[in-house]
Amino acid sequence: MMAMYSEKVMEHFKHPHNMGEMEDADAVGKKGNPACGDVMYVYLKIKDNVIVDIRFQTMGCAAAIATSSMITDLAKGKTLDEALKITKSDVAAELGGLPPLKMHCSNLAADALLDAIKNYREKKKAGAA
Amino acid sequence: MMEVYLDNGATTKVDPRAVDVMISFMLKDYGNPSSVHSLGQNAEEHLEKARETIALKVNAKRDEIIFTSGGTESDNLAIRGVAHKKGSGHIITSKIEHPAVLNTCKRLENEGFSVTYLGVDKEGFIDIKELEDAITDKTILISIMHVNNEIGVIQDLESIGRIAKEKGVIFHSDTVQSFTKVPIDVEKMNLSMASFASHKIHGPKGVGALYIKKGIGIDKLLYGGHQEKDLRPGTQNMPAIMGFAKAAELMTDDDLARMQKLRDRLAEGILDEVKDCFLNGSKDKRSVNNVNISFRYIEGESILLHLDMHGISVSTGSACSSQSLRPSHVLTALGLKAEEAHGSVRFTLSRFTTEAEIDHTIEAVRSVIPDLRKMSPLKKGMEDMKWDEVDHDHA
Ligand SMILES: Cc1ncc(COP(=O)(O)O)c(C=O)c1O
Numbered sequence A: 001m002m003a004m005y006s007e008k009v010m011e012h013f014k015h016p017h018n019m020g021e022m023e024d025a026d027a028v029g030k031k032g033n034p035a036c037g038d039v040m041y042v043y044l045k046i047k048d049n050v051i052v053d054i055r056f057q058t059m060g061c062a063a064a065i066a067t068s069s070m071i072t073d074l075a076k077g078k079t080l081d082e083a084l085k086i087t088k089s090d091v092a093a094e095l096g097g098l099p100p101l102k103m104h105c106s107n108l109a110a111d112a113l114l115d116a117i118k119n120y121r122e123k124k125k126a127g128a129a
Numbered sequence B: 001m002m003e004v005y006l007d008n009g010a011t012t013k014v015d016p017r018a019v020d021v022m023i024s025f026m027l028k029d030y031g032n033p034s035s036v037h038s039l040g041q042n043a044e045e046h047l048e049k050a051r052e053t054i055a056l057k058v059n060a061k062r063d064e065i066i067f068t069s070g071g072t073e074s075d076n077l078a079i080r081g082v083a084h085k086k087g088s089g090h091i092i093t094s095k096i097e098h099p100a101v102l103n104t105c106k107r108l109e110n111e112g113f114s115v116t117y118l119g120v121d122k123e124g125f126i127d128i129k130e131l132e133d134a135i136t137d138k139t140i141l142i143s144i145m146h147v148n149n150e151i152g153v154i155q156d157l158e159s160i161g162r163i164a165k166e167k168g169v170i171f172h173s174d175t176v177q178s179f180t181k182v183p184i185d186v187e188k189m190n191l192s193m194a195s196f197a198s199h200k201i202h203g204p205k206g207v208g209a210l211y212i213k214k215g216i217g218i219d220k221l222l223y224g225g226h227q228e229k230d231l232r233p234g235t236q237n238m239p240a241i242m243g244f245a246k247a248a249e250l251m252t253d254d255d256l257a258r259m260q261k262l263r264d265r266l267a268e269g270i271l272d273e274v275k276d277c278f279l280n281g282s283k284d285k286r287s288v289n290n291v292n293i294s295f296r297y298i299e300g301e302s303i304l305l306h307l308d309m310h311g312i313s314v315s316t317g318s319a320c321s322s323q324s325l326r327p328s329h330v331l332t333a334l335g336l337k338a339e340e341a342h343g344s345v346r347f348t349l350s351r352f353t354t355e356a357e358i359d360h361t362i363e364a365v366r367s368v369i370p371d372l373r374k375m376s377p378l379k380k381g382m383e384d385m386k387w388d389e390v391d392h393d394h395a
């Protein structure tokens, strides 16, 4: 099982970055994975359209946890538009690849981030109106 | 770090005494039991002794045991053997069988046979009345496993055998997980056929046996020489067969009693201390070596890998660790929701498991589970989760 994951995946799985709930988040993104039943939450703290802090909570396999951790690293400090450009293949590549059967886990992270940004923009629009 | 192997349901360490026997059948007594010279006849004698050893374990007769390459072949030979002999008809099995039985039955459906897959209750038992009602005049075979490999539940083979006898239907059981651990009596259980595998009982891999009651006619799978009552051609794998028979002799009642005590210590040590978890299967009618627990809000592969970091080997019924991304068919048949099967962990003990190993495992579980839960959004988020469709085909 260990051998099927890259060292990088195992590193993020063992010591995930930016893990945990954020009480005062400006936006929350949630995504469920119907294939295997996993769930990810992404919490964003946003200032002047820049992601100044990001946290995640994930219930899933090692690949799901590692991709969650990696996407928070990739998104932190980026503008919302830049963050939207992060793809699941970027995340998988940064992790040194994922086993083919586990590629779908990286959807979870990218989609949850997308959901969070969408929710933030909708909230802002509603607030402005 | 302490190494704790608790995946003995998958396979076991070979007992060194079985290894010694195997070596001598490679280096010294390496004859072919079909040969007429003394070296061959010596092998033949040992082969028959091994047959007797296996037979005695299940109250069968020596000439009712044939050696195969393992559990999968024995299941295939039994089920396909009856089906092809009869040519057509109806088979009754259960939803919680091992794939060696399930996929054989599915294949036979493609060949025109009809199959009833009996469901189970929440502890994993088939309903004997439902089985009886499923039998028709077309029914040629009942195949119900003894001990389930995932949840350890023990089916009531005696009651099933009674019905099979009354109705005159051939009765096969996959007894791979129960052999040497739960008593098997082919007479009392009225078994027509039973499958065994060596590597689950501290014997070598790639060898097993099938009990076939005298008078039960089956077709063979392979064609060749006349070995094994003309049902299983090919020169017998003597070193493996001798190692298998040796291993079968070694399990004692003391071993079983100790395993059961350690099993209960493990189950209680986890269930009493860890929140939001429950035992899968039956509390009482359970194999002496199986503990299967579902931990809510977390996923099995993550648990497995974290325990692995503590030197502990277990397995899981989580969808994430299956090739199909579907939760275990056994846990699903119990009525578990996908998210409950998700956090399932199977611990399977062996004769070699020690109290210190069990205590190390309890301690590791108590620290790993809360750690993973801190990472999980589910505990609070379960209700408001929206299960959006994610397109996996493009993954
Ligand atoms: C219940 C059951 N039946 C059949 C098998 C298959 O046995 P083998 O691996 O020897 O082919 C196994 C083991 O995987 C099992 O647990």
Ligand code: FES
Binding pocket: A033, A036, A037, A038, A059, A060, A061, A062, A063, A064, A102, A105, B319, B320, B321
């Ligand atoms: S999260 Fe289920 S397979 Fe990765």
